[in-house]
Amino acid sequence: MVDGYHLTPHHTRLRDTVRAFAEAEIRPRIAELEADRSVARGLSRHIARQGWLGVTIDPTYGGLGLGHLAKTLIIEELSRVSAAMGAMLQASQLGTAKIIHFGNDAQKRTWLPAIATGDCLPTIAVTEPGSGSHVLGITTIATRDGDDYLLTGTKTFVGNSHIGDLHGVVARTGPGARGLSAFLVEADRPGVRLTPHEPSMGLHGFSFGEITFDNCRIPATNRLGTEGNGLDVAYSSSVLYGRPNLAAVALGIHQAILDTTVAYATSQRRYGKPLADLPTVKQRIGAMQSRLMTARLAAYHAVHLLDSGQPCDAELVNAKLINAEHAIDSARTAMEIHAAHGLHPAQSPIERYFRDALHIFAPAGTSDIQLLRLAEHALGTTKQPWSTRFNSSVPQRRRKRGEAKPTPRAGTSATGSLAC
Numbered sequence: 001m002v003d004g005y006h007l008t009p010h011h012t013r014l015r016d017t018v019r020a021f022a023e024a025e026i027r028p029r030i031a032e033l034e035a036d037r038s039v040a041r042g043l044s045r046h047i048a049r050q051g052w053l054g055v056t057i058d059p060t061y062g063g064l065g066l067g068h069l070a071k072t073l074i075i076e077e078l079s080r081v082s083a084a085m086g087a088m089l090q091a092s093q094l095g096t097a098k099i100i101h102f103g104n105d106a107q108k109r110t111w112l113p114a115i116a117t118g119d120c121l122p123t124i125a126v127t128e129p130g131s132g133s134h135v136l137g138i139t140t141i142a143t144r145d146g147d148d149y150l151l152t153g154t155k156t157f158v159g160n161s162h163i164g165d166l167h168g169v170v171a172r173t174g175p176g177a178r179g180l181s182a183f184l185v186e187a188d189r190p191g192v193r194l195t196p197h198e199p200s201m202g203l204h205g206f207s208f209g210e211i212t213f214d215n216c217r218i219p220a221t222n223r224l225g226t227e228g229n230g231l232d233v234a235y236s237s238s239v240l241y242g243r244p245n246l247a248a249v250a251l252g253i254h255q256a257i258l259d260t261t262v263a264y265a266t267s268q269r270r271y272g273k274p275l276a277d278l279p280t281v282k283q284r285i286g287a288m289q290s291r292l293m294t295a296r297l298a299a300y301h302a303v304h305l306l307d308s309g310q311p312c313d314a315e316l317v318n319a320k321l322i323n324a325e326h327a328i329d330s331a332r333t334a335m336e337i338h339a340a341h342g343l344h345p346a347q348s349p350i351e352r353y354f355r356d357a358l359h360i361f362a363p364a365g366t367s368d369i370q371l372l373r374l375a376e377h378a379l380g381t382t383k384q385p386w387s388t389r390f391n392s393s394v395p396q397r398r399r400k401r402g403e404a405k406p407t408p409r410a411g412t413s414a415t416g417s418l419a420c
Helices: 009-036 041-048 068-081 083-102 105-117 230-267 279-307 313-343 350-358 367-379
Strands: 122-125 141-145 148-159 166-172 180-186 192-194 208-219
Touching: 009 041, 009 068, 009 083, 041 083, 068 083, 068 230, 068 279, 083 105, 083 122, 083 148, 083 166, 083 180, 083 230, 083 350, 122 148, 141 166, 148 166, 148 180, 166 230, 180 208, 180 230, 230 279, 230 313, 230 350, 279 313, 313 350, 313 367
Parallel strands: 122 166
Antiparallel strands: 141 148, 148 208, 166 180, 192 208
């Protein structure tokens, strides 16, 4: 049970709605996703059209305006059944953040309503093959040409690369830290080329591939904010959305790991009694339960602070660190309990959970990066408090404390009309 972790009755209803959807609409397709290992385009669109991409989008633009804790619950419940589909939704949320925080009114009115109804899947394209998480190492170039820019370069590990409609691209427009700018690039523009999808170790059904831009012409009106704030777009999106979103994916995987292990240990019998009665197994399950409780508290507490407009950069960093590490640790513990039974997908989903959990380690910074950021917090050398800079954009802050917006039915928008 998760009641008591800053959850209102509205949050509980939202969680139950998403859980029911995931069980009915996603779980029956897991075997197909695992066997096919291609991009789940149809299922991804089906999930998007539930209106959940708009969970942090202001109702002015057709969103739900429910805040980051609600977003965490949605991603967690999808990931409990399919981490690939949880990753799909979280990656789209990351693409949404750049427009919420840096888009002008025209850009918001053009794109946010389409995102909220699931008609547009946004991405954010920052990482490059030669720079990894070193954002200042970006070499993709955006050259001004009259009223346009010409974009040339390659981005890799782009979440939703093969289903995205609108890429948020950070490119170099000049030297140094203020020589990076961000652009909205429609996926069907001439000069945008996708590398064929290559299945990875886990997250089957989700795409995070490579996009090449070859003299792609984009209007200057597609630039997000002013020239030179691309670093802010990348960092703020990663801190405020990327890290808590990935914590939520890991949390869903972690819950599935514990549920599956408990079911296995109580049904299997050894020495004439349930496997769960063995002290060594019981201790392992206890360790998993402790990790999960700690991870959930870290994740929910961080986004609760974010929704409340309080400083929480360190808490968001810690949530990603704790959830990624603890999910991987519990996955290994579960494999130890399952032993040989955990090695074959036909016998247990544990091996899938283990593979999926390992995918959460690197995005938005490895654990080493998170520890460096936490050290900066302890030493007082943190430069930019992103959580307080953008707290005015959280719709929940404009409601009275404890008041929550009614949950729309799955498949409908915030106004009750069909989200399609």
